[in-house]
Amino acid sequence: MTTVIRVEQIADFADQEVTIQGWVYNRTRxxxxxxxxxxxxxxxxxxxxxxxxxxxxxxxxxxxxxxxxSVEITGLVRADSRAPGIPGGFxxxxxxxxxxxxxxxxxxxxxKEHGTDFALEHRHLWLRMPSQWAILRIRSTxxxxxxxxxxTNGYINMDTPILTPAAAEGTTTLFGTPYFDxxxxxxxxxxxxYNEANIFAFKKVYCFGPxxxxxxxxxxxxxxxxxMVEPEVAFCDLDGIMEVExxxxxxxxxxxxxxxxxELASLGRDTISLEKVTPPFPRISYDKAVEMIAEIREKTEDxxxxxxxxxEWGEDFGAPHETALTQQFEKPVFxxxxxxxxxxxxxxxxxxRPEVCKSVDxxxxxxxxxxxxxxxxxxDPEMLLQRIxxxxxxxxxxxxxxxxxxxxxxxxxxxxxxxxRTVTWVCGIHHIRETISFPRTINRVYP
Ligand code: 4AD
Ligand code: MG
Numbered sequence: 001m002t003t004v005i006r007v008e009q010i011a012d013f014a015d016q017e018v019t020i021q022g023w024v025y026n027r028t029r030x031x032x033x034x035x036x037x038x039x040x041x042x043x044x045x046x047x048x049x050x051x052x053x054x055x056x057x058x059x060x061x062x063x064x065x066x067x068x069x070s071v072e073i074t075g076l077v078r079a080d081s082r083a084p085g086i087p088g089g090f091x092x093x094x095x096x097x098x099x100x101x102x103x104x105x106x107x108x109x110x111x112k113e114h115g116t117d118f119a120l121e122h123r124h125l126w127l128r129m130p131s132q133w134a135i136l137r138i139r140s141t142x143x144x145x146x147x148x149x150x151x152t153n154g155y156i157n158m159d160t161p162i163l164t165p166a167a168a169e170g171t172t173t174l175f176g177t178p179y180f181d182x183x184x185x186x187x188x189x190x191x192x193x194y195n196e197a198n199i200f201a202f203k204k205v206y207c208f209g210p211x212x213x214x215x216x217x218x219x220x221x222x223x224x225x226x227x228m229v230e231p232e233v234a235f236c237d238l239d240g241i242m243e244v245e246x247x248x249x250x251x252x253x254x255x256x257x258x259x260x261x262x263e264l265a266s267l268g269r270d271t272i273s274l275e276k277v278t279p280p281f282p283r284i285s286y287d288k289a290v291e292m293i294a295e296i297r298e299k300t301e302d303x304x305x306x307x308x309x310x311x312e313w314g315e316d317f318g319a320p321h322e323t324a325l326t327q328q329f330e331k332p333v334f335x336x337x338x339x340x341x342x343x344x345x346x347x348x349x350x351x352x353r354p355e356v357c358k359s360v361d362x363x364x365x366x367x368x369x370x371x372x373x374x375x376x377x378x379x380d381p382e383m384l385l386q387r388i389x390x391x392x393x394x395x396x397x398x399x400x401x402x403x404x405x406x407x408x409x410x411x412x413x414x415x416x417x418x419x420x421r422t423v424t425w426v427c428g429i430h431h432i433r434e435t436i437s438f439p440r441t442i443n444r445v446y447p
Contacts, residue, residue: 002074007043008262010090013077017095020045023128024069024103026111034063036094037084038073043262044130046083046091047073058097067110068103068128086130087262123438124447134263135434138256139423145255146229146417149248150206155231158198160191160207166397168193169344173213175224187212190416193346193401195232196377199412200404206231211416218442220431221319221369223420225440232414238348238358238376241413242334245362245372246279249332249417253277256426269428273366276330283334286356289317289325296324316342322369329365336360345391346384348376348411360415368425374415381405 005018022040029035032051037044049062065071075092083091109125119126126132150157165182167174169189179185191207198205208229215222231248233241253274256264264271284292290313297309308320316338317325326333337350340357347357362372378384384405388398423435433439438447 004072007038007040007045007085008087010043010045010077010085010087014079014090015077017074017076018092019072019074020047020092021072022070024065024067024071025128025130026067027063027065029063034059036062036065036073038071038092039128039130039133044084044086046085046088047075047094048091049094049097054094061099062094062097064102065099066103066105067107070100070103072098072100086134086266120433120439120444121446127437130266132434134260134266135423135427135429136437137263138260138427139419139435141256141259142252142419142423142426143227145252146208146248146419148255149251150229150231153204153247155204155206156198156202158195158202158205158207159209160188160194160198162188162210162212164188166394168346169213173215175212175214189213190228191230192232192414192416195230195414196346196401196412197404199232199234200408203234204231216442219319220433221421221424223432223436223439223441226421226432226436227419228416229419230414230416232412234410234412236376236413237411238336238360238413241374241376241415242281242283242336242360243279245334245360245374245415245417246281246332249281249362249372249422250278252422253426264427267427267429269426273330274426277332281332281334281362282329283336285337286335286339287313287337289335292325292328293317293321296328314339314341319369322363323367326363326365326369327367332365332371333363334360335363343375345387345393346375346377348378349383358413362415362417364421364425366425366428368421371421371425372415372417374413376411376413379405379409379411381409 002017002019004021005013020040022038024036025039026037034049036047038047049059051059073094074096075094077090077092080091081089083089108122163185175187176184188211195205195207206229211226211228213224215224257271257274293309293311297306300306309324311321337356338359340355343357343359347359350356350358358376360374361370363369364371388395420432420435424432
């Protein structure tokens with residue numbers, strides 16, 4: 001038997017005999033030729049069976065293969081610029097085949113167009129489609145780039161608990177679960193508070209895991225279960241954390257451009273805009289952002305759009321505002337200094353202007369909006385206690401968190417980057433639900 005190759009490496013095997021193991025994605029017959037588009041998990045490759053080169057019986061078997069039939073094909077790799085595939089440009093002249101299973105003919109996700117509900121209901125099969133396959137390969141690269149950057153820049157990975165005693169990001173999106181004699185435990189909305197403890201032992205840390213929010217809104221940016229990476233840094237202020245964020249995000253995008261070019265191309269992603277993602281990123285204050293939104297609204301002729309962009313100082317931005325704002329920039333943009341009232345309890349107030357806090361969101365360009373939320377944290381014990389009262393949070397549950405401010409408190413900052421929001425932007429797709437293998441949303445927990 002010849003070497004089993006991965007289709008992503010096909011260019012390295014030009015003019016060699018190889019074996020690929022995979023599934024039939026498409027089959028067409030043209031007289032004495034049968035073309036199979038085979039997917040092997042690493043790519044899609046065109047394989048050609050020529051009647052004169054194969055035993056009669058083998059050729060007829062190939063000609064009858066159904067979509068999703070599982071096979072092992074041996075053949076000669078030839079460069080051919082017309083050959084479709086991911087990456088394209090090569091085809092395999094079939095010299096032998098082993099059939100594992102002829103798939104049933106009633107494959108639900110056949111090549112015709114399907115509605116989104118149907119696709120989501122068949123997510124276990126939808127994953128096999130080229131677009132979904134490409135998105136999830138890019139996701140995997142985003143995740144390894146995240147770890148690569150943090151691990152090589154002095155961050156220690158600390159995994160924080162999923163079962164937690166109290167809210168950290170507002171009480172309205174908590175998922176509760178009965179917890180023995182302890183009452184209710186809540187699925188983590190963030191690992192941040194624990195990381196604020198971790199930095200006093202390790203200085204720079206990150207947690208990376210699933211995050212849960214009982215989001216009642218049905219939007220194309222929200223999941224109820226998503227993955228978030230949260231770096232936290234001691235001796236770091238708001239400006240310092242923005243520098244970290246721009247380096248970090250630029251690295252992620254660069255890695256995807258380098259390692260996932262065929263996948264990006266298969267999605268039709270315009271990579272010119274991604275190539276512009278290099279430090280520094282523009283930084284604008286919330287006040288400035290409000291002015292910009294008012295100007296955009298002024299110029300808008302569409303009355304519906306005007307309505308959507310209505311806004312007053314003190315509110316949090318909605319998707320339409322973020323979209324309009326980010327369309328003004330070629331790179332991701334930092335918006336800092338949000339009103340204290342719309343942000344979490346732990347954010348450091350602005351000096352001499354307590355109605356504003358040292359928060360910063362990073363908004364992705366091309367209308368994608370918030371991919372990172374972060375801030376400098378309150379380091380003063382009295383101030384923190386006051387905030388806990390103001391937010392009517394249970395003081396006892398935050399006892400340990402308060403203690404961090406009494407034993408070696410320092411300015412510190414951190415942020416959380418949403419993996420799925422980032423992948424949505426990098427892939428240039430419309431809806432977040434395609435960026436995780438089995439999405440969880442307000443109205444779906446199947447499959
Ligand atoms: O802005 P958020 O709520 O910030 C925090 O949770 C902080 N504790 C993070 C920190 O400072 N350590 O969430 C951070 C990011 C958002 O910018 C977004 O990318 C993502 O998490 N996110 C969601 N992604 C998908 N679905 C949801 N429902 C999300 N909620 C937040
Ligand atoms: Mg946020």
